Amino acid sequence: MTSFEDCSLAIPQQQTARAEIEVAGLVVQYSALLFRVAHSVLRSPTEAEDVVQDAFVRVLEHRGKLGAVRDMRVWLVRIAWNLALDRRRRIKPEQMDAAFVQTLVGTDVPADEALAEARRMKLVLKEIEALPRAERHVLLLSAMDELGTAEMAAILRRSESATRALLFRARTRLRQRLGGGQ
């Protein structure tokens, strides 16, 4: 495990130093999850890392209110989620799909098969992007195995039943579109 002794946050006030240590613990614990959440929206490692940094900067700015946060994971994922959606307005994830699909295609297959597989993966990503926004959001969040329905509902500010319904509709619609396009 990575040691973070040399990355202690130097805060002059003793009171805020405690909050800084808490923020450092959150970085260690939730950076990977936030990166995946941001990457599912942006599909760019660089952009996703920027989102993680921005999210923890926000946390640092509100370090005095950390004690009032009931579910830290949901709170952090929601921050990263909203930041990723904001950033998505400036970039087009479709432009990043080629690089992402290359990581999915196996290297031990012939080139023509790899090309066809990459094309199918790009089609799936394209159909995901074509889903209605609420369904797309639920589908992407459901890909994160760590998040349950209740947490997804809290992140999206919806009820659990609505979240389940949206997820069901998203999967059905995506299946239909992919089957119809075949």
Add this chain to the structure above:
Amino acid sequence: MTHRDEMERVLAALAEVKAPAELERRVLRQLEERVVVRSAWWRSGWMSALAGGAFVTMLGLGVWELRERSANGSSVAGSTAMAPLSSSSSDPQLVLHPSARIAEDLGAALPVGVHKVARVPDRRPLEQPAEFAQHGFPAPEAPLSEQERLLLRLARRPNQGTIAIFDPRLREERAAIEGAEFEFFNPQQPIKTDEVEETQSERTPGKQ
């Protein structure tokens, strides 16, 4: 591979994305930099505010000191001017002579009997040097010309009319002279009738 499998595979790939190496360290380093910058900014802001306050205070003290000095300077000047009158016999000379001031400025020793006093601005008129006084500087008044002397004599001669007001005899003489002059020049003096007719006949001879 069916489309359903492809969909699940893409979603699984999104869920299994590996975070870049040293992500946590980079994030922590950035947070640390932000905290340091913010604390430095906070500290520099406080320092700037303190420096500004100190500068303003010093400026105010300087202005106050200058005003105090000017006020004290005027009082010292007054006291110095009064010093020779109120001094005892042991202080034969308290006010510095200009030559003594010059000698003091040049660093020379003061002469015996001359005491050093607070320097005040000398507002006395400049004394005339001896060489200028011998040569009559500034030039004396020029003598009056003939016309100026005549004007002066006329101006100093008493007015006869004014004096006559106070002397009854002169007043009567003056009144008689003025009455004669009035009658001599009076245009409404009565004219004789025959003279009028004579003049009319001379002017209109055709009517006769």
